[in-house]
Amino acid sequence: MKTRKLLILILVVVLLVVYSLVGTNYQKQRRQREVLMSQITGVTQTLAQVSPPPADLEQRLISAQEELNAVKSSFPSYTNSTRIINAILKLADKVGVKAIPLTTQPWTIESVKDQDYSVFRLNLAVTGTFTQLSSFLSNLETGKPETLVIEYMSVNRLSGHSEGGGAASDNIQVNAGLKIAIFALPPSAD
Numbered sequence: 306m307k308t309r310k311l312l313i314l315i316l317v318v319v320l321l322v323v324y325s326l327v328g329t330n331y332q333k334q335r336r337q338r339e340v341l342m343s344q345i346t347g348v349t350q351t352l353a354q355v356s357p358p359p360a361d362l363e364q365r366l367i368s369a370q371e372e373l374n375a376v377k378s379s380f381p382s383y384t385n386s387t388r389i390i391n392a393i394l395k396l397a398d399k400v401g402v403k404a405i406p407l408t409t410q411p412w413t414i415e416s417v418k419d420q421d422y423s424v425f426r427l428n429l430a431v432t433g434t435f436t437q438l439s440s441f442l443s444n445l446e447t448g449k450p451e452t453l454v455i456e457y458m459s460v461n462r463l464s465g466h467s468e469g470g471g472a473a474s475d476n477i478q479v480n481a482g483l484k485i486a487i488f489a490l491p492p493s494a495d
Contacts, residue, residue, distance in 0.1 A: 386412065386425050389450070389487055393429070396448065400441045402433030414491050423489045426456075431481040432463075438481055450487055457484035 359365070390406055397404035410426040431438060438460070445453060463478040 386427075389425065390427065392449070393427070393445070393485075396444055397431065397441060400433075400437055400444060402431050402437045402441050404441075405430045412489075421491050423491045425487045425489070427485045427487070429481075429483040429485065431483060433479065435477045435479050438479055445485070450489070452488040454486045454488065455483060456486050458482065 386409065390409070394404055394406070407428040407430055409428075412423045412425050414421050415424045416422075431441065433441070442455065442458075445455065459482045461480045463480060
């Protein structure tokens with residue numbers, strides 16, 4: 306009988322230990338469940354606020370890709386720097402300003418947003434009236450090549466010089482220093 310009571314006592318102790326382990330594990334999982342349920346509720350509310358994607362998303366992607374290809378193809382291929390300088394000098398002559406190329410840099414390869422471009426840089430000294438200079442700059446920016454960028458410009462009024470004696474902006478003589486960059490597609494490695 307003693308052994309029987311001892312066995313029952315051991316069995317009761319073992320059952321209490323197992324029950325306590327199972328109970329604490331259950332309480333821990335219940336707390337985790339509550340935390341996860343609150344996270345699910347928050348994510349569900351956030352997801353409800355997100356608008357559905359547009360129905361024409363595929364078409365818009367195709368259209369954007371076509372526009373990108375068109376822009377890429379509009380970049381001039383590697384061009385002759387002498388032709389570019391001559392075109393700029395002819396434009397200056399046409400507008401009536403005096404343009405003198407001061408320095409040029411050879412074509413270099415530069416990377417812009419993971420795309421390589423050939424870049425030709427040219428420094429010019431330009432003299433003329435303010436109106437002529439404005440016209441020259443406008444024609445440079447809107448003419449060919451379309452990828453011409455004026456990177457820097459300084460304008461100084463020539464003291465005591467004005468055509469016609471008036472102070473109107475049409476007659477103010479100015480000197481300008483321009484730093485121009487022309488971007489082109491790099492020569493192919495073929």
